[in-house]
Amino acid sequence: MSERTPMIEMRNVSKHFGSVIALSDISMKVFSGEVMCLLGDNGAGKSTLIKTLSGVHRPTEGQLLLNGEEVRFKSPAYALDAGIATVFQDLAMIPLMSITRNFFMGREPTIGWGPFKRIDWKRADRIAKQEMAKIGIDVRDPSQPVGTLSGGERQCVAIARAVYFGAKVLILDEPTSALGVKQASVVLRYIAKARADGLAVIFITHNVHHAYPVADAFTLLKRGGSLGSFRKEDISREEVLNMMAGGAELESLDAELAEFQRSDQQDQQASSANTTPLSRASNA
Numbered sequence: 001m002s003e004r005t006p007m008i009e010m011r012n013v014s015k016h017f018g019s020v021i022a023l024s025d026i027s028m029k030v031f032s033g034e035v036m037c038l039l040g041d042n043g044a045g046k047s048t049l050i051k052t053l054s055g056v057h058r059p060t061e062g063q064l065l066l067n068g069e070e071v072r073f074k075s076p077a078y079a080l081d082a083g084i085a086t087v088f089q090d091l092a093m094i095p096l097m098s099i100t101r102n103f104f105m106g107r108e109p110t111i112g113w114g115p116f117k118r119i120d121w122k123r124a125d126r127i128a129k130q131e132m133a134k135i136g137i138d139v140r141d142p143s144q145p146v147g148t149l150s151g152g153e154r155q156c157v158a159i160a161r162a163v164y165f166g167a168k169v170l171i172l173d174e175p176t177s178a179l180g181v182k183q184a185s186v187v188l189r190y191i192a193k194a195r196a197d198g199l200a201v202i203f204i205t206h207n208v209h210h211a212y213p214v215a216d217a218f219t220l221l222k223r224g225g226s227l228g229s230f231r232k233e234d235i236s237r238e239e240v241l242n243m244m245a246g247g248a249e250l251e252s253l254d255a256e257l258a259e260f261q262r263s264d265q266q267d268q269q270a271s272s273a274n275t276t277p278l279s280r281a282s283n284a
């Protein structure tokens, strides 16, 4: 395992914004065909980390390696050309544009030559429909606005686009955070498919329950620093939860809720003994 070359690697990366240290000495390896879950509280540095990988920010210190070679991206376009596709938290999609246009984003297939060159819409629509069908989303009319899709389906358009255009690394910043359970599971299933297709996937979430089923490894960030990377076989869901900021708070919240419940029951027992049904209903 250790002889494998990571598809993407960070070595001792730091990122400062003036006096703010957003990332400090982060090292992380992500392999093809695996999902790395990046976990951490708000402000931990997750978005900064992936923006550094995807060419939005340049690291203040440290190196990025793609398939063993050092890379420096001048802009996100360079990272994309190198095969790093990122679906940002603030999803870059135009709701009124068609699904097909959002799928191709300027890379539509063309037909004809020279002055007669134009977009081959028939083919573009067919490909968009086909690629969405592969992930189990039946788009009847790909020329309909992308805004008519659900949040989960929209995430899937962005992921399908990355896979179709041959990305080697797929980075997803909190794709499931605004979604209900059912839609989140659609996205999670597609993340699993991208892994099966051999992509190296970096999946950011603060929801351990979304992360755990699809992850091969975890990296935990806290206040810009790394608490380390862990293979799934070496760490339980509870351990992940406890290491994240909030794990301890959740436990004490559990205890508090149990306490509330107990006193509630006592109240109810007391009130059912000496109040009329009417006054109880108005309390509820």
Ligand SMILES: Nc1ncnc2c1ncn2[C@@H]1O[C@H](COP(=O)(O)OP(=O)(O)O)[C@@H](O)[C@H]1O
Binding pocket: 017, 020, 021, 022, 040, 041, 042, 043, 044, 045, 046, 047, 048, 049
């Ligand atoms: N462009 C920026 N300029 C200054 N500070 C920033 C910038 N981007 C992020 N930060 C700071 O870096 C820290 C990490 O932010 P971020 O990476 O967005 O965290 P996360 O995505 O884990 O919630 C925060 O303290 C944030 O305020």
Ligand SMILES: [Mg+2]
Binding pocket: 046, 047, 048, 089
């Ligand atoms: Mg973020």
